[in-house]
Amino acid sequence: MYNKFLVEKIIKNALIEDMNYGDTTTDLLIDDESISEGIMIAKEDGIVAGIPVAEMVFKLLDDGIEFYDIKNDGEMAKKGDHIVRIKGSTKNILKGERLALNLMQRMSGIATKARLYADAVKEYNTRIVDTRKTTPGLRILEKYAVRIGGCYNHRFNLSDAVMIKDNHIMAVGGIKKAVEKVRRNISHTTKIEVEVKNLKELEEALEVNADIIMLDNMDIETMKQAVEITDKRAILEASGNITIERLKDIAKIGVDIISVGALTHSVKAMDISFMIIRS
Template identity: 65%
Template sequence: MLNKLMIKRMIEEALIEDMNYGDITTDSLLDESIMGEAIITAKETGVIAGLPVAEATFKILDEKIEFIAIVSDGNNVSKGDDIAIIKGSLKNIIKAERTALNLLQRMSGIATKAHKYAEIVKDYPVRIVDTRKTTPGLRSLEKYAVKVGGCSNHRYNLSDEVMIKDNHIKAVGGISEALEKCRKAIPHTTKIEIEVETLEQLKEAIAGGADIVLLDNMDTNTMKEAVEINQRRVILEASGNITEERLKEIAAIGIDVISVGALTHTVKAMDISLNLK
């Protein structure tokens, strides 16, 4: 779900960034009484995500603008398909255009990639999740787009769960020490995830009471051994060097979760345009 208050703040900041003292070109050429209509069109095939955000962008600038969605978030579209119609003051439509498209294109690019990844492992009981490798300030939008595309979310931020990483372990002195300190400090309702790099560390993490173990940068054969060692005692998450080509082979060995930073940090924005009728 999108948080409307968070969306409003993000959009306002984006609009201010784009025209802190107005739009010198559009303000010089048009006044708000000139009405018209524009169409948002897909220029390539993909999965749409972010229509409510695009609509909010236009309406924050001008609440009288009418936004008519032709498709819905999660729909597949082809090149040339119309996505939405916008009616109202041409001046304000043009001023909000770039911010609305930037967000819609970015989110649709993420949803398209997530859909592709989800399809690859659809026959396996595995969950593909995102990471915190998101664009600063846009995390909630990008994680929403991941879900629209058919994948799942990992933690939203550092407050969501205990996740003990390699630098934590080095700083504290070891896996057992880190697990013990966290378990004493946190509520009983909070899960603990810990990152391991070897099978010996995995055994130590299971014995130490971890709820989730992240297998960091392991090859597929080593992860297969980890699944056999684990015997479903903890949730196993594969992470690091997860390419599109490896997804199915990792899913097939019985890993529970595959986290993929590329869902958000190396995404090509979907090509979408806005043109006046």
């Protein structure tokens, strides 16, 4: 699912940010013996994501807190639906509720958007993938949410694969030089992706046997030609100015991958609230 140790680090850093010297209000108002029960409620329709992350928030504060899933990650929640139920120390529930909500709201918003994009191309053999346009420090959670929504992940970081983009090409002096130079120094297990802006650059990338070729900001007609020219000699990825309205037209062409930065960089958080129902 995700790396537990990385997620714990994210949560611990966020808890320190939120209460570096404790929770003044809760610590002064709530008795240590107080026990409460609360629920998370969907305030709008959406795909739920981040329930195990929210549970980790509360368990790191107090492993005695009881956490009950009502919905599961990947399920649709309608407005008014209960998502999880929590029971335990009132103090620790109150200390964790905002962080748990912040993470779940963000992740659920991403999953909801990813489901819309995935559904738009379900008739085609094309994968919708995310990008590195993620919130700094939250990438592992946001990319998990993309998968929960039904889309796929591109590389997680700069170490994952070789991606030779326009600025690399300009700096080195051409696609051929860039690919040949990097190929001399990488492991046989590492794939090479090259970004191209036109059909001439596509031909150059094919000549040097790039594994993946990114068609950057091309119109539909040019992408059609690129698919024909490539003839399955490389994986083709469409990228740039991708909107949900264009998805089907691009998928119809026969590209293998469509990368969409909007899955993470401009998503609206899903509205989820928390309410104590008995104490």
